[in-house]
Amino acid sequence: MTLRATSVLFGAALLFGGLAAPPGNAQEVSLRVKAVHVMGLAGVKDNTKGTLNIENAQLHFVHGKANSDVSAAYVQDVVTGADSRESVGKTVGMMSMAAPYGGGRFLSLFRTKIDTLTIQYRDSNGGLHGAIFTMPAGAADRIKKDLVAQGAHTAGSGESARTAPTPNKERKQ
Amino acid sequence: MKRILSTSIVLPAVALFFAAHALLAQSRHPATIRAPALQVVMIQSDEIQLPAEFQVALYENLIRQLEKDGFPNVYRDGDRDATRVAGLVVLHSTVRGFKAGSERARQVTTVSGATSIKVHCQFTNQEGRSLLEQDIVAKVRFFGGNLKATYDFAKKAAHVAHENFFSPQHE
Numbered sequence: 057m058t059l060r061a062t063s064v065l066f067g068a069a070l071l072f073g074g075l076a077a078p079p080g081n082a083q084e085v086s087l088r089v090k091a092v093h094v095m096g097l098a099g100v101k102d103n104t105k106g107t108l109n110i111e112n113a114q115l116h117f118v119h120g121k122a123n124s125d126v127s128a129a130y131v132q133d134v135v136t137g138a139d140s141r142e143s144v145g146k147t148v149g150m151m152s153m154a155a156p157y158g159g160g161r162f163l164s165l166f167r168t169k170i171d172t173l174t175i176q177y178r179d180s181n182g183g184l185h186g187a188i189f190t191m192p193a194g195a196a197d198r199i200k201k202d203l204v205a206q207g208a209h210t211a212g213s214g215e216s217a218r219t220a221p222t223p224n225k226e227r228k229q
Numbered sequence: 230m231k232r233i234l235s236t237s238i239v240l241p242a243v244a245l246f247f248a249a250h251a252l253l254a255q256s257r258h259p260a261t262i263r264a265p266a267l268q269v270v271m272i273q274s275d276e277i278q279l280p281a282e283f284q285v286a287l288y289e290n291l292i293r294q295l296e297k298d299g300f301p302n303v304y305r306d307g308d309r310d311a312t313r314v315a316g317l318v319v320l321h322s323t324v325r326g327f328k329a330g331s332e333r334a335r336q337v338t339t340v341s342g343a344t345s346i347k348v349h350c351q352f353t354n355q356e357g358r359s360l361l362e363q364d365i366v367a368k369v370r371f372f373g374g375n376l377k378a379t380y381d382f383a384k385k386a387a388h389v390a391h392e393n394f395f396s397p398q399h400e
Contacts, residue, residue: 183305186285
């Protein structure tokens with residue numbers, strides 16, 4: 057009887073222990089963010105709503121039944137709205153007095169309550185493309201981190217961009 | 230009497246019309262520089278730290294507008310195919326200044342809060358010799374976000390290209 061109770065207790069402990077323990081591959085699950093494609097992605101109309109995520113070294117933009125991919129390795133620069141404000145902000149003190157035509161002030165393309173993600177990537181001929189996305193505040197930084205972790209370059213990293221055989225492709229699901 | 234009166238009005242009006250037409254034809258000089266293809270270089274900003282989204286919006290809108298205006302061969306920055314085109318014209322654009330307006334002010338007053346961007350456009354040949362240089366001031370005056378200023382720039386720059394360069398395919 058005691059043996060039975062012990063085995064039941066042990067089983068229960070194992071079960072709850074398993075449930076309480078964090079899953080080992082939790083970090084591998086990629087972040088999906090609702091985003092608006094403002095412009096620039098080949099084959100996608102301006103102001104298209106969709107979902108943005110980074111998976112298998114590709115940036116995926118899922119919109120409707122279509123899916124546009126850009127290989128992270130061929131992204132030569134990733135900039136968030138916060139990066140822009142930071143880099144421009146550094147110059148404000150020096151430039152606002154010296155620069156003509158209001159050069160020291162920050163010029164924002166969008167309202168500040170949304171986050172922006174701007175990527176520059178090369179196509180199969182080496183042609184440079186730029187794409188702009190907007191998303192909820194705070195999401196762009198995480199997407200940028202994921203993208204850089206999977207091989208995207210940033211202007212600050214000093215790495216040279218490579219050209220790709222087929223970096224950007226659109227497919228119907 | 231009535232006939233004389235109507236003739237005296239119609240004749241000067243016709244003469245004025247023809248004179249204006251001749252003057253307009255003179256000012257609208259024909260495109261003089263041959264450009265079989267145009268390559269657009271990414272927008273630069275030496276004097277001003279331009280946010281990346283602005284830089285990309287100016288570049289993408291410029292390419293789109295040039296294609297829309299009928300340039301048969303528009304190449305992007307770094308496109309290897311462009312190097313094989315004889316007589317390629319390269320468009321370099323440098324942001325020289327901006328005046329940050331306010332979308333809210335535009336919405337409220339519709340007369341104040343204009344945003345303007347000044348871009349220096351230089352068209353060169355493949356060897357880097359300047360063919361044409363012009364400053365373009367793009368504005369968003371009444372309604373719309375700052376993105377609209379990038380459309381305005383693209384439209385004006387494409388107009389300058391269209392006015393001064395002709396494609397042999399269109400001859």
